[in-house]
Amino acid sequence: MPGIAAPPFPEDVTTHPLLVIDYQLVKAGHQDEIEKLWMAATRLGFWYLKNHGADAEVDAMFEMGSETMALPLEEKMCFEQGDEGMSFGYKAAGVNAIDEKGNLDSTEFINVAKDDVLAFPTVVHRTYPSTVVTRMNTAIRPFVDKSLEVNGTLLSVLNAKLGLPEGTLARLHDSKQKSGCVARVIRSPPKETSMDEDKAMLSAHTDFGSLSFLHNHLGGLQVLAPGTDKWQYVKPLPGHAICNVGDSLHIFSGGILRSNMHRVVAPPKEQAKFERYSLVFFTRASDSAELRALVDASPLIAGAVAKTSNAQARFWPGVTAKEWLQRRVRNQRIKNFSGPESFKTWLGTEDYSSIAKAGAISEGTVAREVVAA
Numbered sequence: 001m002p003g004i005a006a007p008p009f010p011e012d013v014t015t016h017p018l019l020v021i022d023y024q025l026v027k028a029g030h031q032d033e034i035e036k037l038w039m040a041a042t043r044l045g046f047w048y049l050k051n052h053g054a055d056a057e058v059d060a061m062f063e064m065g066s067e068t069m070a071l072p073l074e075e076k077m078c079f080e081q082g083d084e085g086m087s088f089g090y091k092a093a094g095v096n097a098i099d100e101k102g103n104l105d106s107t108e109f110i111n112v113a114k115d116d117v118l119a120f121p122t123v124v125h126r127t128y129p130s131t132v133v134t135r136m137n138t139a140i141r142p143f144v145d146k147s148l149e150v151n152g153t154l155l156s157v158l159n160a161k162l163g164l165p166e167g168t169l170a171r172l173h174d175s176k177q178k179s180g181c182v183a184r185v186i187r188s189p190p191k192e193t194s195m196d197e198d199k200a201m202l203s204a205h206t207d208f209g210s211l212s213f214l215h216n217h218l219g220g221l222q223v224l225a226p227g228t229d230k231w232q233y234v235k236p237l238p239g240h241a242i243c244n245v246g247d248s249l250h251i252f253s254g255g256i257l258r259s260n261m262h263r264v265v266a267p268p269k270e271q272a273k274f275e276r277y278s279l280v281f282f283t284r285a286s287d288s289a290e291l292r293a294l295v296d297a298s299p300l301i302a303g304a305v306a307k308t309s310n311a312q313a314r315f316w317p318g319v320t321a322k323e324w325l326q327r328r329v330r331n332q333r334i335k336n337f338s339g340p341e342s343f344k345t346w347l348g349t350e351d352y353s354s355i356a357k358a359g360a361i362s363e364g365t366v367a368r369e370v371v372a373a
């Protein structure tokens, strides 16, 4: 398995602690556990999830991912996403800007659309490399099914805590509708040293959708916690997924649920010498879902929005989930980059003035200005 031969996460590197949520307890309706999930989702927007029951599916996906990355580059390039905002297929390393200077990312992805997986062998969005096709039923479908179940359960718990009528978030994330939901395997190359920590391999970002279900073995993921201006590693824990809230859930909830900034840098110390793999399932709202705070469905959300400055720009971007995703994917491509102003156009919901303080972008680049494509 990728990363398994690497040394453990070093003990003398500072990490940001996350709450540990037990999926089985949440699913069984355990109130204390649900309160813990709520605390995690509203304060940092990141948490560990244990007892998710997806270990075997995760291992099979890592195998699919490493076989795909081992294909010749020319073959992978036949499935490249392109520059128009398609988020499914292969993403080569170095095609995205990571900052306003136009520095390049160094991660490659294979992104498999939930819609193509559920409809297989019918093609909904696009075709994939042979390593994906041959594992569609044995590895990818089981992982997608499990991830939809886990994220669907978390969404229904958050739905109730937000005071929304039953099934509101479920309808916005109906897996039978077309959406940007995707399973992604990420590979980043080994580095001689982790000293260039501030050179992100995957740029500082908030996730584009609603809930992310992430699995990794090596360090490298960092968060910029609220009220801080220092990036901190999140330590991978065996058997624990890392879950986080993305932009659309932040918007639906009128900012109650936090879509927190994160990035991937070289793994710490000796781990940097190893290639790094990670796996994510992104649950995203249906393509046609309008991104807006659900004020008319929940007094709690209406109350939160009423207390927020600039609420119209933050929570009524005037686009659908599909348009939001397309803009963020397309405008990050280096082909569409023409300087700091164009870099702004890919940004999401987070408070970018805090990453400006942490040095990744300049003070002038603030996401609030970004409303639509």
Ligand SMILES: O=C(O)CCC(=O)C(=O)O
Pocket: 184, 186, 202, 207, 214, 216, 220, 221, 262, 263, 264, 277, 278, 279, 280
């Ligand atoms: O690789 C990781 O640990 C995080 C990846 C990530 O943030 C993403 O793909 O959005």
Ligand SMILES: [Fe+2]
Pocket: 205, 206, 207, 262
């Ligand atoms: Fe992310």
